[in-house]
Amino acid sequence: MPNTKSAEKRLRQNHDRRAQNRIVRTILRNQIRRVRAAAAAGEHEQAEAECRIANKKLDQAKAKNIIHANKASRLKSRLQSMLKRAKQAA
Numbered sequence: 252m253p254n255t256k257s258a259e260k261r262l263r264q265n266h267d268r269r270a271q272n273r274i275v276r277t278i279l280r281n282q283i284r285r286v287r288a289a290a291a292a293g294e295h296e297q298a299e300a301e302c303r304i305a306n307k308k309l310d311q312a313k314a315k316n317i318i319h320a321n322k323a324s325r326l327k328s329r330l331q332s333m334l335k336r337a338k339q340a341a
Contacts, residue, residue: 272317279308279318286330290337298337302330 253259282305289298306327313323 272315275312275315275317279305279312282308283326283330287333290334293337293341295334295338295341298334302334305330 253262282301286298286301286305289301309318309323309327312318313320
């Protein structure tokens with residue numbers, strides 16, 4: 252347990268920030284799942300729309316340092332290449 256008032260405050264802040272960051276990561280993962288599901292189902296228009304939303308959410312998470320910048324770039328690249336392969340297969 253914290254011994255000082257400032258340590259108590261830091262504990263509260265860390266708890267709140269951790270909860271908010273978990274929410275952002277969960278929303279991000281769900282959005283990526285939507286892109287993959289739409290691409291697997293062959294819904295190219297829907298997959299592209301979901302991918303645009305996913306890219307936006309990845310950039311927002313990167314800007315807030317919730318995920319690493321390289322991870323955001325890697326995920327965006329993988330989603331784009333997956334959509335390209337799905338289009339060519341159709």
